[in-house]
Amino acid sequence: MTIRVAINGYGRIGQSVLRALYESPHRERISIVAINELSDLDTIAYLTRYDTTHGRFPLPIAIRDGQSIEIDGDLIKVYRREGLDNLPWAREKIDVVFECTGVYSSRSDAEAHISSGAQRVLFSHPAHADVDKTIVYGVNHTSLEAGDRIVSNASCTTNAIVPVIDALDTCFGIEAGTLTTIHSAMNDQPTIDAYHHTDLRRTRSAMQNMVPVDTALAKGVERLLPSMRGKLSAVAMRVPTVNVSALDMTVSIRGRTDAKMVNEALKEAARTRYEGVLAFTEEPLASSDFNHTLPSGTIDGSQTRVSGDQLVKVLTWFDNEWAFANRMLDVTNFWHALQET
Ligand SMILES: NC(=O)c1ccc[n+]([C@@H]2O[C@H](COP(=O)([O-])OP(=O)(O)OC[C@H]3O[C@@H](n4cnc5c(N)ncnc54)[C@H](OP(=O)(O)O)[C@@H]3O)[C@@H](O)[C@H]2O)c1
Structure with missing residues (x-):
């Protein structure tokens, strides 16, 4: 039907x-x-x-x-x-x-x-x-039930980063971390300075500025991954591009590792548990190369760094419009199929 x-x-x-x-x-x-x-x-x-x-x-x-x-x-x-x-x-x-x-x-x-x-x-x-539920497709969509009526598709950023955090936590045990979203401009910003928003920073030109904005990403991640409660903080910066964003994440881990091990673990997660929503690349790409791409997040393995074998930095690209829009369809398709069984 x-x-x-x-x-x-x-x-x-x-x-x-x-x-x-x-x-x-x-x-x-x-x-x-x-x-x-x-x-x-x-x-x-x-x-x-x-x-x-x-x-x-x-x-x-x-x-x-x-x-x-x-x-x-x-x-x-x-x-x-x-x-x-x-x-x-x-x-x-x-x-x-x-x-x-x-x-x-x-x-x-x-x-x-x-x-x-x-x-x-x-x-x-x-x-x-x-x-009823907040869903990140590929992470918890199977928790949807036929009786759920009101659901959130989370944010584009949550969709991009939750699989990465979950994969790192599973392999190495995350103790704490910070997330920096580098997000393309959006329609809640003016092209040039204008009276616009209760947030003073959002009165500033989207074309001419990198603009720090409020974000509830850490809370959003906790809602999906309760094991992260109290461990993460987040900031966000809007930048003058029209689409495609990145997430710069730094976490301290319980075990010891190096960049090669981190990349192997993330590559494996993208190939198995998170196939379809998480991708991995080491090509020398820039943001526009991810325009109109389907994965919720693509790890840029060329940017993985480990300091003192416990501080891990990972960069994840995502098409904030296209990937998220496709997840709206994926969730709807899965959710509706439950009504028919
Ligand atoms: N853009 C992204 O990358 C992205 C990614 C994931 C999630 N989201 C979320 O999705 C939501 C929409 O974001 P967006 O980027 O699509 O914003 P947008 O481009 O500003 O679109 C919102 C649209 O809704 C219209 N609208 C406002 N009030 C309405 C009402 N009462 N009835 C009917 N239409 C109404 C607006 O019209 P007017 O312009 O005339 O007000 C505008 O065309 C936000 O919550 C955002 O956080 C955005």
């Missing part, structure tokens, strides 16, 4: 999820049938057709009846409704709402979608702790 999806908030992640679906085998089971976004239909069609980061859409896109876009024969109804009351999810028979506005994070927000007729809600970001 087809899974009927609505996207609430058709920005970078909403658009990436739709594009990803048309390049994914999940298209056989998942259909995006509705979009709710504050912008107008022409602009929505235009930004689906042309994308500075991911290129032109490979299939024809047309506007139909002044209220839908048609992609390769699929009609997607477009709504322009602000707020969560009165969304047309019953009429559209929505199985899953992808909540991608970045504005709503609570269980009661998700329940509003369900009251409007949706069966389930998947947040495209870390939600409040009282949601």
